[in-house]
Amino acid sequence: MNPEYVINPLGDSAIIVTWEQRIDPAVHAEVMKTYYHLRSLTSPYITDLIPAYASLTIVFNTAQLRYSGHKPAMQWMMAWVREQVKHPENRDIPAPRELHIPACYDPSLAPDITEMAASRQVAINDIIAWHTQTVYTVYLTGFLPGFPYMGKVCAALETPRRKQPRLQVPAGSIGIAGAQTGIYPITSPGGWNIIGQTPLRMFSTTAEEPCYCRPGDKVRFIPVTLEVFRQIQQEQ
Amino acid sequence: MSITVIQQGISDTIQDTGRYGYQHLGINPGGAMDRIAMAVANSLTGNSAGEAVIELHFPAGRYLFETAAIIALSGADFGAAVNNIPVPVNKPVYVPAAATLSFTRPHAGARCYLAVRHGFALTPWLGSCSTHLKVAMGGFAGRALHKGDRIALNNTQLLLPDAQLKILPWTAGTQSLYNHAAIRILPGSCWQLPDEASRQQLLTGSFRIAQHSDRMGFRLNGPAMHTLRKEEQLSAGVCRGAIQLLPDGQLIILMADHQTTGGYPLIAHIITADIPALAQRQPGQSIQFSAVTGETAEELLWQQEKQLRYLQHACRLRLEKWLLQYEAHRS
Known part of the structure; x- marks a missing residue:
């Protein structure tokens, strides 16, 4: 499969490759293939590669390119990216990690779950069943360091963002916004509907890999009781 | 110490x-x-x-x-x-x-x-x-x-x-390292989203840096931009200097502590060479924008880079010479 994509400058120091604009694991797989391919080349000019739902942002160092005699730098990078995106070799693309993330849906940790169940005239257990039935794709991490944007939740779970964002959403909180589900890695203001909390530390400043989730991961939520939640939390 | x-x-x-x-x-x-x-x-x-x-x-x-x-x-x-x-x-x-x-x-x-x-x-x-x-x-x-x-x-x-x-x-x-005139911009992926009059406004009008501007972003107070259609965007990786169009027609410029991804339409980008000049403007101050080409933006950045490199060498030589003379004078 070689889906359509376009390559455009993003300002004077970045390029963005854009695929068909939809939330689709197949489109995202193309993004990740390109991401890992470019990463494996360890270009001295590229400072960051940011994969998202259906795009890859390539941030580069213009001065470095000019010191190497590539002039104009943008034109040189555009040609280089065009060539690389055309022939992504698959050798360095790791299989997606499958993460099992314990999630406690106890209303004491899930301020919006009761309302979500009530508005749909279902039991809280139905909300839990719907949220845990899907294996989610991490499409991107953004908003906060290590915040995974995952999707899609089943249609019955889709909920718009809260009109009034909360000033403080505790770290580990699991939320829903539209068709997306995500986890707050650190305590922060936020507008997602909170339906649970994981005891896992999603962001650790001491770990070699500071973020628990990365783009491309497959995530399944495992429901745990409040007791198990506390237990895992203490072990962390 | x-x-x-x-x-x-x-x-x-x-x-x-x-x-x-x-x-x-x-x-x-x-x-x-x-x-x-x-x-x-x-x-x-x-x-x-x-x-x-x-x-x-x-x-x-x-x-x-x-x-x-x-x-x-x-x-x-x-x-x-x-x-x-x-x-x-x-x-x-x-x-x-x-x-x-x-x-x-x-x-x-x-x-x-x-x-x-x-x-x-x-x-x-x-x-x-x-x-x-x-x-x-x-x-x-x-x-x-x-x-x-x-x-x-x-x-x-x-x-x-x-x-x-x-x-x-x-x-x-440092005088020539900073742009003292209108801040120069490049069109973004959604440059065509605002109507013609709004685009003209961006290039000829005056915008004030809002009070709650910080290291994350500079909000601009100015005439609201009108769009012909609502654009729903999937979040994508963004970069410093990007100018986002908010749903209320106001603009925000992403600065050093910006989020890595964003879903608002990008209508333009501050050229990298002019970000330092912009960073020295304070909330309440007015700014104007002018359009340049990508090649001009790159050339301006390269001139700046070369000037900084030259300055670095010159400063190092002066300082080392001064330190040596001082040492000699003392002994």
Whole structure:
């Protein structure tokens, strides 16, 4: 499969490759293939590669390119990216990690779950069943360091963002916004509907890999009781 | 050997060139808002251009030098004084031991950079000493400097034994490094989204930097932009200088601590060469924009880079010569 994509400058120091604009694991797989391919080349000019739902942002160092005699730098990078995106070799693309993330849906940790169940005239257990039935794709991490944007939740779970964002959403909180589900890695203001909390530390400043989730991961939520939640939390 | 914060500033943080290579995890690069001023202050002290510096906002902190040091200030002019004797920006200054550096009045600019010869002794996080406030990492304890903080210096020996403040007799010329006219922009992917009149407004009108503008972004107060259709965008990786169009028709410019991804339409980008000039504008000030081509943007950045490189070499030679002469004179 070689889906359509376009390559455009993003300002004077970045390029963005854009695929068909939809939330689709197949489109995202193309993004990740390109991401890992470019990463494996360890270009001295590229400072960051940011994969998202259906795009890859390539941030580069213009001065470095000019010191190497590539002039104009943008034109040189555009040609280089065009060539690389055309022939992504698959050798360095790791299989997606499958993460099992314990999630406690106890209303004491899930301020919006009761309302979500009530508005749909279902039991809280139905909300839990719907949220845990899907294996989610991490499409991107953004908003906060290590915040995974995952999707899609089943249609019955889709909920718009809260009109009034909360000033403080505790770290580990699991939320829903539209068709997306995500986890707050650190305590922060936020507008997602909170339906649970994981005891896992999603962001650790001491770990070699500071973020628990990365783009491309497959995530399944495992429901745990409040007791198990506390237990895992203490072990962390 | 260290410097101590004896009075807290409103937001003094350690910054360097930034933390690159982690944006795919949502960790933004941060770094100095005005990379030119950082490079100039460092160059004047003989440091490499990207050494960690203190980024000061007014009112800035008061600093006690436990040891003698060669320092330099660049960027905003906050009326700096050492032991109440005024010291200018863009000149190397020999600060004697037990001296106090203070800032009296904001004359011009929004951010002043303090470099100390040989730099601060800090532990980098993910390859950078820039302060990441949101996750409380990097810089000094991952936060803005507080009263009582002691920041260790890399220079361990007392450089010059006499206790005289010295303003070294040369100046880094920074005038031509900054754009003093309209801030130059390139069209973004959604340049065609606002109607013709709104696009014209962007290029001919005046916009005021809103009060709650900060290191994350500059909000602009100006005529609302009109769009012919509503554009729903999937979140994508963004970059510093991008101008986002908010649903209410107002604009926001992404600055050093911007989020790594965003879903608002990007209608334009500040050219990289002009970001330092923009970073020195304060909330309440007006700015205008003018359009340039990508090639012009790149050429301006390259000229700036070459000028900074030249300045760095020149400063290093002057300082080394001065230090040698001083040593010879003493012995």
